[in-house]
Amino acid sequence: MWWRRCRARAGKPRLGSCRGRPHRRREIDVKTPFTVSGLLAACLLTGCAVGPDYHRPTVQTPSTFRAPTPQPTPEAASLADLKWWEVFKDEKLQELIRTSLVENYDLRDAVARVEAARANLGITRSDQFPNAEVGGSLTTTRLSRNGQLPLPVSFVPSQNRTFGQATLNLLSFEVDIWGRLRRATEAARANLLGAEENRKAVVTTLVSDVATSYFSLRELDYELEISKETLGTRQESLRLIQTRQGGGVATLLDLRQGEQLVDTAAETIPQLQQRIEQTENQISLLLGKNPGEVIRGRSLTEQELTPEVPTGLPSALLERRPDIRAAEQNLVAANAEIGVAKAAYFPQISLSGFLGGQSTQLSSLFSAPSRVWTLTPQVTQPVFTAGRLKSNVKFTEAQRQSALIQYQKAIQTGFTDVSNALIAHQRVRESRVQQELLVTALADRKRLAYVRYRGGVDTLLNALDADRDLFQAQLALSQIRLNEVLSVVQLYKALGGGWQ
Incomplete structure (x- = not known):
């Protein structure tokens, strides 16, 4: 029992x-x-309290993160242990991140939510303690001598009667026998911790978004540089074709093909400029600023990232990722709400009263004859609620089950994110090596094709094809280099880094 x-x-x-x-x-x-x-x-x-005490659910964590090649024996050290400025070493990028951590709207909103949760905890916790207030009043009453009951002068010398009172009120203090208020405080405290973890998750996402947008901007700058260089070389080739066509060596078809390549390279430049300007606007929004130009630092090929990406222990991911910790705090709060619902079955005992004095003289306001007090204990026991209390318990239990599922999903999402980032990091690196070899080969092919064309050994078609293939391969290599950099950013975020 x-x-x-x-x-x-x-x-x-x-x-x-x-x-x-x-x-x-x-x-x-x-x-x-x-x-x-x-x-x-x-x-x-x-501290008797109804409802279940919280115990962290058992979670089956993998021994290692899945990756294309077997990972070395997991160590406690992790890439996420590094501060964000130790991972992203571009000074201009660091300035952008620092600005965003102060001005970003989502982060400021998350901070406000933390303050709201802290205030809500104070409100909820205050219900556990007696609430007292002090009051005072001064009352003056004039009595009529000619009213319903005539009052002679000998009986009432003065028609005016003035008296004051001072009271100390005890306002409805609930005796928390069954732990309803303590469970409510436990839930509010978990909500506060969850809001704080959500703030950290916003910081992690913000650092990742600013770095991703900045590297994307530098990649677009690199593509624009490639396009302008290609346009310059194609214009030189077009002038060569025009010279040969004027001398009767090249045909009108050769001229039109040369013009086509020039126009193709020129057409990509406005598109890239549009994407660059829109990316700058996106970064400005992350920084909480009006749309404008973004300062640049190192180029995409000069970015210095951590050569090694240790992942750490898989079990440590549960403690490092803010979104997982926030999901656990939601589970703690939902678990405590069950106790609040179950406490409604039991009697609610409250005390109210006041202590003070009333007197016509200030000197005797607190004397024994002037003292007044009252104490009102009250017991309230639900008798018939048409199943409301039982349904409320079932409702909170269902909410706890939902929070448990979300917690488990957050854990599996974390493991999946890390695995995807590891796969991308290794596979993109392999692709980049092969693409660099392809660009080298195509550059040499283009050189040889134009040498043969100038010497009259080969047609212009082969030279134009080599030029077109090299341009596309250079743009693809730029995108692959970006993906390699972004794979480190995504791995850093997946491991829970960036909020420190």
Whole structure:
């Protein structure tokens, strides 16, 4: 029985929880030496609280993260342990990130939510303590001598009567025997911790988004540089074709093909400029600024990133990623809400009253004859609620189950993100090596093709094809280099880095 559990826990130094089936009838053994007051005192002293205590769910973590090649033996060190300025060493990028951490709207909103959750915790926790207020008043009353009951002068010398009062009010203090208020405070505290973890998650995402947008901007700058260089070489080739066509060596078809390549290279430049300007606007929004130009630092090929990407222990991911910790705090809050719902089955005991004095003389306001006080204990026990209390318990239990599922999903999402980032990092690196070999080969092919064309050994078609293939391969290599850099950014974010 619930009262026997409370009595057993009263003798233990460790706090516990009283649990029982509140919808079942309870019987008290008349032979027990405990009185009702003793039972209440025991519950108060031992922190008796209905509802389940929180225990972290058991999670099966993999021994290593999945990657294309077997990972070395996991070590405690992780890429996420580095501060973001130790990972991203471009000074201009660091300035952008620092600005975003101060001015970004999403982060400022997350900070405001933390403050709101902290204030809500204070409001909820205050219900556990007595609320007192001090009041005072001064009242003057004039009595009529010619009213319903005539008052002679000898009986009432003065028609005016003035008296004052001072009171100390105790406003409805609830005796938290069943732990309803403590469970509510536990839920509010978990919501505060969850809001703080969400703030850290916003910081992690913000650092990743600024770095991703900055590297994308530098990649577009690199593509624009390639396009302008290609346009310059194609214009020189067009002038050569025009010279040969004027001398009767090249045909009009050769001229039109040369013009086509020039126009193709020129057409890509406005497109790239459009994407560059829009990316700058995106970065400005992340920085909380009006659209404008973004300062540049190192080029895409000069970016210095960490050569090694240790992942750390998979089990440490549960403690490092803010989104996983936020999901766990949501589970803690939902678990505590069950106790709040179950406490509604039990009597609610509250105390209210005031202590003070009333007197016509200030000197005697606090004397014994002038003292007034009242104390009103109140007990409220639900008798018939048409299943509302039972449904409320089922509702909170369903919410806890939903929070548990979200917590488990967050964990699996974390493992998946890390694995995807590791796969991308290795595969993109392999692709970059092969693409660099291809660009080298195409550059040499283009050189040889134009040498043969100038010497009259080969047609212009082969030279134009080599030029076109090299241009596309250079743009593809630029994109692959960007993806390689972004794979490090995504791995850093997936491991939970960036919020430190």
